[in-house]
Amino acid sequence: MTRAHDGKFAAALPVDQSTFKDGAPFVELVVTNGDDDWDKPQSGGNYKYVGVACKELELKDGKLAPAATPVLVVTDLDGTMVGDDDSTAAFKAWWDATGRKRGGKLAFSTGRTLTQFEALCEEKDGLLAKPDVLVSAVGTRIYLRDNDGDGTWREDKGWTARLDDGWDYDRVRDACYACLGQAGEERCHFRPKEEMHEHKVTMGMHADVVDAATRLLRSLLSGADVEAKVIVSGTGDWRYVDILPAGAGKLESLEYVRTSLYDFDSSQTLACGDSGNDLDMLRGPHRCVVVGNAQEDVKRAMRGETTANDGVLDAHGSLFVANGEVAFGILEALEHFGLR
Ligand SMILES: [Mg+2]
Incomplete structure (x- = not known):
């Protein structure tokens, strides 16, 4: 037969x-x-x-x-997917030839807004793999690509609607002004308005004051009955401080993409990051990679929680610290987890 x-x-x-x-x-x-x-x-x-x-x-x-396993890759952009053009192109080559064809999905989870992301795509001129989902502004907006149409982005209103729980934009701004008054305008300011929207307030804080100022901010927010997250990222003299609804963030949005938009097992999901605002999604139950060029404080934060063992830092083996930098680190992790 x-x-x-x-x-x-x-x-x-x-x-x-x-x-x-x-x-x-x-x-x-x-x-x-x-x-x-x-x-x-x-x-x-x-x-x-x-x-x-x-x-x-x-x-x-x-x-x-x-059997080849389809994988959901949820990755930060700056410092993780972009920052080394050869690695960005190598990931795209693998994704187009294998990852996508196998039924995989790609989500970029970035601090950038949609407009800033589109500017990056233009700058990279075809080097970036095409994502199915864009999680923008530190997990406060989710956009889906219209793959059958003209490739434009459609906001996932279901996600946005969740973010009002416990959130009060005016009270958040009031707490930020109080914090700014305490830390001084020399060392604390609001970031440009293009970086903010009704569910995200972003401040710049000098490294000298960031610990004390974010402590104060958290206590003011809690005193005002606002359920919010305060996320610090960046290196050097100045840090970004994002204030987001409690239900927003890179981990919560990843879970939404994984289980509400698609249906991937956590063992078939890889979160990839390099900096402070990636920490929450790097602590999730799925597979995680910290790329080789990640900020030392991110590697330390991970090591503080886990046990070092040949680069795999946690007991159930879901966190991997790559040697490869930028997107080479993502490819290395896919190999490591048997997902490549
Ligand atoms: Mg980054």
Whole structure:
């Protein structure tokens, strides 16, 4: 008969000792169409697989092998996906040839606004892989690409509607002004209005005052009954301080993309980052990579929580610190987690 039964099979490996052969997971199967047609290898016997544990096996051209797993990549842009053009182009080449074709989805999660992101795309002139989702302004807006139409972006209003819970923009601004009065205009200011919107207030603070000023800000916000997050990022003399609704942020938006927009297991999801505003999504239950050029304080924050072991810093192996810089680090992590 003609063998027409290429396809995927749940492998459910590893299982009990009876399915191991010489210490390796072992699966043996035949294929039937439910009637009298049976498909077996031309060499006779059954299809056999002895190899590494995997969730699915794929029967292709008469051979069983671990099935290629679609992956959801949620990555920061500056310093993680961009910052080294060769690495950005290498990721795009892999994504176009393999990641997307396998059913993967790509989300950029950035501090940039949509307009700033579009400016970056223009600047990079085709180097960047095309994302399906843009999470902008530190997890306060989600945009979906119209892949069937002209590629324009549509705001996910369902996400935006969630952000009013516990949030009060006017009270947040009042707390920021009080903080500014305390720290002094020399060392504290509001960032340009293009970087802000009704669910995101951003300040610049000098490194000398940022700890005391954000402590004060948190206490003022809590005293005003505002449920907000205060996120510090950046290096050098000046830091960005983002004040966001409690339900916003890179981790919450990643979970929304993973479970509400798509349906990816956390083991098939990779979060990628390099700086302070990536920390919350790098602490999630999915796979995570800190790229090799990440800020030292980010690496330290991760190491403080976990146990160093060959670059994998946590006990269940979901966090990886890459040697590769920028997007080379993302590719290295995909390899490491068996997702490449
Ligand atoms: Mg970054």
